[in-house]
Amino acid sequence: MTFIHTDPLKSLLQTYNDLNSASITILDEIPSPLEFMRFVALNRPFAVRGGAADWKASREWGVKKLKEVMSGMRVNVAVTPKGNADSPARGPNGDLLFVKPHEEEQDFTTFLDFIITQEKNGRLPNQEIRYAQTQNDNLRNEYSPLYPSVPPTIPFSRIALAHSPEAINLWIGNSHSVTALHKDNYENIYVQILGQKHFVLMPPLAYPCVKERVLRSANYVRDGKGGLEIKEEEGRDVPFATWDPDVEEEGVGEEEREMRELVRPMRVTLEAGDMLYLPALWYHKVSQSCNEEGICCAVNYWHDMEFSGSFYPLCNLVRNLTLEKERGKIADKIAEQQKL
Amino acid sequence: MTFIHTDPLKSLLQTYNDLNSASITILDEIPSPLEFMRFVALNRPFAVRGGAADWKASREWGVKKLKEVMSGMRVNVAVTPKGNADSPARGPNGDLLFVKPHEEEQDFTTFLDFIITQEKNGRLPNQEIRYAQTQNDNLRNEYSPLYPSVPPTIPFSRIALAHSPEAINLWIGNSHSVTALHKDNYENIYVQILGQKHFVLMPPLAYPCVKERVLRSANYVRDGKGGLEIKEEEGRDVPFATWDPDVEEEGVGEEEREMRELVRPMRVTLEAGDMLYLPALWYHKVSQSCNEEGICCAVNYWHDMEFSGSFYPLCNLVRNLTLEKERGKIADKIAEQQKL
Numbered sequence: 001m002t003f004i005h006t007d008p009l010k011s012l013l014q015t016y017n018d019l020n021s022a023s024i025t026i027l028d029e030i031p032s033p034l035e036f037m038r039f040v041a042l043n044r045p046f047a048v049r050g051g052a053a054d055w056k057a058s059r060e061w062g063v064k065k066l067k068e069v070m071s072g073m074r075v076n077v078a079v080t081p082k083g084n085a086d087s088p089a090r091g092p093n094g095d096l097l098f099v100k101p102h103e104e105e106q107d108f109t110t111f112l113d114f115i116i117t118q119e120k121n122g123r124l125p126n127q128e129i130r131y132a133q134t135q136n137d138n139l140r141n142e143y144s145p146l147y148p149s150v151p152p153t154i155p156f157s158r159i160a161l162a163h164s165p166e167a168i169n170l171w172i173g174n175s176h177s178v179t180a181l182h183k184d185n186y187e188n189i190y191v192q193i194l195g196q197k198h199f200v201l202m203p204p205l206a207y208p209c210v211k212e213r214v215l216r217s218a219n220y221v222r223d224g225k226g227g228l229e230i231k232e233e234e235g236r237d238v239p240f241a242t243w244d245p246d247v248e249e250e251g252v253g254e255e256e257r258e259m260r261e262l263v264r265p266m267r268v269t270l271e272a273g274d275m276l277y278l279p280a281l282w283y284h285k286v287s288q289s290c291n292e293e294g295i296c297c298a299v300n301y302w303h304d305m306e307f308s309g310s311f312y313p314l315c316n317l318v319r320n321l322t323l324e325k326e327r328g329k330i331a332d333k334i335a336e337q338q339k340l
Numbered sequence: 341m342t343f344i345h346t347d348p349l350k351s352l353l354q355t356y357n358d359l360n361s362a363s364i365t366i367l368d369e370i371p372s373p374l375e376f377m378r379f380v381a382l383n384r385p386f387a388v389r390g391g392a393a394d395w396k397a398s399r400e401w402g403v404k405k406l407k408e409v410m411s412g413m414r415v416n417v418a419v420t421p422k423g424n425a426d427s428p429a430r431g432p433n434g435d436l437l438f439v440k441p442h443e444e445e446q447d448f449t450t451f452l453d454f455i456i457t458q459e460k461n462g463r464l465p466n467q468e469i470r471y472a473q474t475q476n477d478n479l480r481n482e483y484s485p486l487y488p489s490v491p492p493t494i495p496f497s498r499i500a501l502a503h504s505p506e507a508i509n510l511w512i513g514n515s516h517s518v519t520a521l522h523k524d525n526y527e528n529i530y531v532q533i534l535g536q537k538h539f540v541l542m543p544p545l546a547y548p549c550v551k552e553r554v555l556r557s558a559n560y561v562r563d564g565k566g567g568l569e570i571k572e573e574e575g576r577d578v579p580f581a582t583w584d585p586d587v588e589e590e591g592v593g594e595e596e597r598e599m600r601e602l603v604r605p606m607r608v609t610l611e612a613g614d615m616l617y618l619p620a621l622w623y624h625k626v627s628q629s630c631n632e633e634g635i636c637c638a639v640n641y642w643h644d645m646e647f648s649g650s651f652y653p654l655c656n657l658v659r660n661l662t663l664e665k666e667r668g669k670i671a672d673k674i675a676e677q678q679k680l
Contacts, residue, residue, distance in 0.1 A: 008660040015653040034374045034500060041381035042649030160374060205650055309382030310545050312652040313355040320348040321661075 003223060008323055010209045013262035016205050020044070022264040023202070027051070033159035036277070038158065040187060043279045043311065045201055047268050051275030052191045057149040058273045060148050061193055063293045065110065066172075069145045070108040076134045076142060077106045080177075080220055081228045083129035087180035089217060091230050098215035098238040099230055101131070102222060112172070112295070119174040119294035120148040131173035139299060146170065154189045154301050157277075161187060171296050179286040181210060181241045186302040188278040192270035196289040197297030200245050201266040204281040204315045208322040209256075209263045210241035240248040245285060270298075280305035281315055349548045349661055353602035356545050360384070362604040364541070367391070372497035376617070380500065380527060383619045383651065385541060387608050391615030392531045397489040398613045401533055403452065403633045406512075409485045410448040416474045416482060417446045420517075420560055421568045422471035427520035428555060428582050431570050438555035438578040439570055442562060443473070450513070452635070459514040459634035468568060471513035479510040479639060486510065494529045494641050497617075501527060505641040512637045518625040521550060521581045526642040528618040532610035535636030538630040540585050541606040544621040544655045548662040549596075549603045550581035585625060610638075620645035621655055 005011040025046040031039070039046055052058055076100035078085045085101035114130055123129075132138075139147050153164050166186065183204065190197070202210070217236035223229040245265045252260070270276055272291065278284060288296040306312075345351040365386040371379070378384055383659045392398055425441035454470055463469075472478075479487050506526065523544065523553075530537070542550070556575035563569040578649035585605045592600070602606050610616055612631065618624060628636040 008657055008664060011660055012653055012657045015656050016650060019648045019653060034377060037374055037377040037381060037500075040501075042646065042651075044649055094582075162378075203650055205653065306382065308359045309357060309384055310360075310543055311382075311651065311654075313352055313359060313545065314651075314657075316355050316425060317348055317352045317654075317657070320351055322347060 006122075009318070009325070010259060010262055010289040012205060012318070013208075013259070016203065017264060020203075023265065025270045030275075031156055031186055033156045036156045037160040039277055040279065042187050043281070044201070045266070045268075045279055045282065047270065047275050049271075050273050052193075052266065053273035055102065055191070055273075056148055057146070057193050057299065060149060061146075061297065062293060063116065064295075066146070067109050067112060070143070073104045073108045073110060073142075073145070075108050075132055076103055076138070077111050078103055078131045078133050079222075080129050080131075081126070083131070083177040085131055085133060085177065086182070088213075088240060089177075089230065091167075091218060091232065092217075094266040096213065096215055097218040097232065098229065098240050099218045099220060099236050100286065102220040102228055103134075106130075115172070115174040116294040118176065123176060126227065129176045130173075131171075131177040133169075133171050133173065133177075133179075134303075135167065135169045137167035137169065139168040143170045150191075150246050150299055157187065157301065157303055158190055161303050165189075165302065166304050168295070169300050169302070171300070172295060173288065174294065174296060175287075175289050177288065179281050179284075181243060181245065181285040182301070183241075183283050185280060185305050187280050187305055188276075188303075189301040190270070190276040190278055191299045191301075192274050192276075193297045193299060194272055194293070195291040195295070196272070197270045198287045198289070198300055199266075199268050199270070199276065199278075200285040201268065201278070202245070202263055202283040205261045205318055207315070207318045208325070209260050210283055211243040211244060212239050212322075213242050214239050215242075224304075231283065236242075241283060281312075332336055342554075347619075348494055349658070349665070350599060350602055351659070352545060353548075353599070357602065357604060362606065364608045370615075371496055373496045374389075376419075376496045377500040379617055380619065382644050383543070383621070385606070385608075385609065385619055385622065386617050388615040389611075390613050392533075393613030395490055395532050395533075395613075396668050397486070397639065401486075401637065402488060403456065403635060406486070406637075407449050407452060410483070413448045413482075413485070414445045415448050415451060415472055416443055416478070418443055418471045418473050419568065420469050420471070421466070423471070423517040424520065425471055425473060425517065426522070427460065427518075428553075428580060429558075429570065431558060431572065432558075436553065436555055436582065437558040437570065437572065438580050439558045442560040442568055446470075455512070455514040455636040458516065459627065459630050463516060466477050466567065469514075469516045471511075473509075473511050473517075475507065475509045475511065475517075475642075477507035477509065479508040483510045490506070490531075490639055497527065497529055497643055501643050503643065505529075506644050507642040509640050509642070510637070511640070513628060514634065514636060515627075515629050517628060519624075520585060521585060521625040523581075523621050523623050524615050524642070525620060525645050527620050527645055528616075528643075529641040530610070530616040531615075531639045531641075532612055532614050533637045533639060534612055534633070535631045536612070537610045537628045537636070537638055538629070539606075539608050539610070539616065539618075540563060540625040541608065541618070542585070542603055542623040544623075546603045546623055546657060547655070547658045548665070549583060549600050551583045551624055552579050552662075554579050555582075581623060582593040588673060621652075
């Protein structure tokens, strides 16, 4: 008999845990469009081992090939001090900000040599981290010479969702880059080409645990002394998850601890040739390891998610309840202080 | 710009209304399994005009044929004073109870002649209402001689949901029977064979409006004087919706009225040969009209619903929040009375 929580949000997470596995479904073959649609209906992820192993990109890409195809081209590179692009970070006055990377165009070969050297020889003290990670359909634009090496769509998701991908993105970096916990409004097919990606996954219902905060937006900019500094963007606020599921926080209250114990982050490592279905609105934190050549490379296909039906409104309800609960706690604290 | 409600449940209904149509999707052809699965994923209903028009049952059934095939057989008949099987009704001491029909075996031809005569000649004062409505897979059992006239499964739902129907039910009655607002834990394919069915449909999110109450269970029993009386069953409580979307209630408070205005009951009439997908957990109230022979006949296929994923836990959350809110209102009322 499961203990029934009186807090509706705890009870929600408990029910979810009772009805769902804590580990990801592993398939050893590509699903049919209908099989895929069943996962979409459940908003549950799966990984297909070797699902993209026979792609031209999986068979042919490597440092030599990438340099050959992209020779002489300039690409957008995200530059950060710690591999933390699009992440919460402390600004000059100690406030937590949402900090975007410094972006600049670099010669592709120079960029690739930089990340490989850093990976193989080790990072120099305070050396910057570089990551090609523009999520703007870059494989069909900036990297179009590489595009013929991947299928133009993932047939099972195109057929199931009845539309072509909104964006196809290429990711090239080394093990020093980490993508902070966040969610996207997309159904995502993620394909590992070189190296490994390590995912921590949590369903949209984990919202009460991710400590979403409205952060002021900022950018890393070159400080002219070989380093990077944070510069705030005026008037732009971003709601963003501030919980890092890999860090043991100090001073976490009883309430928060209890709630966290009800979330069971799912972990999965994609090897080269593996494919992941990352359902819309799932929280994910992503770190990476390089192949023997010292790079990590992936491609992902974003499909617009479906906002009709009741799933999105229900996720919104969970968000509103969490915000209401947090406001209540703040009000209680103020009332207590006024009593003293 | 939509007004944002501060009550999370009102805000939920508002968001749902903003993102979904208030009327049912009408198809003019049977969907493919994948197309069907998209509706299941959205938990949204559709009707297919003429979707079952070429079924043997649609082509051949009528009073003569039914009597021929079922000649000499005895069937279970639900008997009620007002056509209200499985409905909330006032018991002898005025309490609202969940009252099940009196059930008895009758000769099929006698039963059919009774409902036809009542329909065609008009109901006599206080005359009982009869309805063949056992929802226990009766078409594959009690009515098995009629079963070959319908397909053994609905291919699109069997393939999409990857299992055969849990139950196939036959319904025969006249216009005096009404099925009270309720929901089922099944994906339901409902097919009209003779006459019409009038559905009032509301999504599971309408829970805060349906006034679910825990009712003591009771049965109609023959009183030995040609009438029916209510007899309570000891120790059986049933949570059941007590709102009738067709009745203008008096004395509804501001809060309740505001909530009700956010629910947009969907109405659809199935004609003979039409098919309806009634998604799991949708509230439905059903009334009926007869064909020129004076009967109404339908068949439905129940598929087990999927409890994994996040939809069921989220529906449960809406229920828990509603109960919490109602408990809060009761507590407020008691506190107020104690002050006086």
